Amino acid sequence: MKLNVLLIFALLSSNFVLIIATNHFEQAYSNNAQMKTLYSLFQTTIAPLYGDQEEALKKISDAKDRLAYLLVNEEKVLGVLVYKNTVTQEFALLGVDDAIELKTLFVVDAKTNSGIRLGTQLFNKCLEYAKSVKAGYIVVTVSEEKPESIKFFERKGFKKIDAMPNKYKVGVTEYIFAKSLKIND
Numbered sequence: 001m002k003l004n005v006l007l008i009f010a011l012l013s014s015n016f017v018l019i020i021a022t023n024h025f026e027q028a029y030s031n032n033a034q035m036k037t038l039y040s041l042f043q044t045t046i047a048p049l050y051g052d053q054e055e056a057l058k059k060i061s062d063a064k065d066r067l068a069y070l071l072v073n074e075e076k077v078l079g080v081l082v083y084k085n086t087v088t089q090e091f092a093l094l095g096v097d098d099a100i101e102l103k104t105l106f107v108v109d110a111k112t113n114s115g116i117r118l119g120t121q122l123f124n125k126c127l128e129y130a131k132s133v134k135a136g137y138i139v140v141t142v143s144e145e146k147p148e149s150i151k152f153f154e155r156k157g158f159k160k161i162d163a164m165p166n167k168y169k170v171g172v173t174e175y176i177f178a179k180s181l182k183i184n185d
C-alpha cells in the first residue's frame with residue numbers, strides 16, 4: 001500500500017476510534033433534558049411504526065420498570081436504548097425464561113450514522129446489564145418494516161422465536177427474537 005493511502009487509512013481509523021471512545025450514556029427520566037430529547041426522538045422514529053407513544057414515554061419517565069439512555073458525543077445525540085430492568089418469564093411458553101426485554105434500540109439519523117458500531121455500543125450496554133442480573137436471554141421485538149434492525153440483531157446472535165401478524169399495524173408482522181446468554185447454548 002502506498003504511504004499516502006496508509007496515512008489516510010490511519011487518520012480515518014484514529015478518528016473512528018476517537019468518536020467511539022468519547023461517546024457516553026446519559027439516562028433519560030422524569031423531566032430531565034435527556035427525557036425531552038427522547039420524547040422528540042420517539043415521536044419521529046417510533047411513533048410512525050407503533051403509533052402514539054405517550055404511555056411508553058410515561059413509563060420511561062417514571063423509570064420504574066425500564067431504563068432509558070441516550071448515547072451522546074459532546075452535545076450530539078447518537079443513539080437511543082431502552083430496556084426493562086426486571087427479569088421476565090413472559091416468554092417462557094416460547095422456551096425463553098429469565099429474559100431481559102430490550103424495548104428500543106436505534107441510531108439517530110440512521111441513514112448517515114449507521115455502520116460505525118453505534119448500534120453495537122448501544123447493544124453492549126444492554127448486554128452488560130442482562131449479564132449483571134444473570135438473565136438467561138435478551139428478547140427483542142422487531143417490525144418487518146425494519147429489515148436493517150433484523151439483520152443487526154441476527155448478527156448479534158438473536159434467533160427468531162415467534163411472529164405476530166397485525167400486532168401493531170394491519171398487514172405488518174412483528175417478530176420476536178431472543179439471544180441466549182446461557183453458556184452451553
Ligand SMILES: CC(C)(COP(=O)(O)OP(=O)(O)OC[C@H]1O[C@@H](n2cnc3c(N)ncnc32)[C@H](O)[C@@H]1OP(=O)(O)O)[C@@H](O)C(=O)NCCC(=O)NCCS
Nearest residue numbers: 105106107110114115116117118119120148149151152155
Ligand atoms: C440497525 C442499526 C441499529 C444498526 O446499527 P449500526 O451502528 O449500523 O450497527 P453496527 O455498525 O454496530 O453493526 C453491527 C453488526 O451488524 C451488522 N449490520 C448492521 N446493520 C446491518 C444491515 N443493514 N444489514 C446487514 N448487516 C448489518 C454489521 O455488519 C455488523 O456486523 P459485524 O459485527 O459482523 O461486523 C441502525 O442502522 C439503526 O438504528 N437503524 C434504524 C432502525 C430504526 O429506525 N428502528 C426504529 C425502531 S427501534
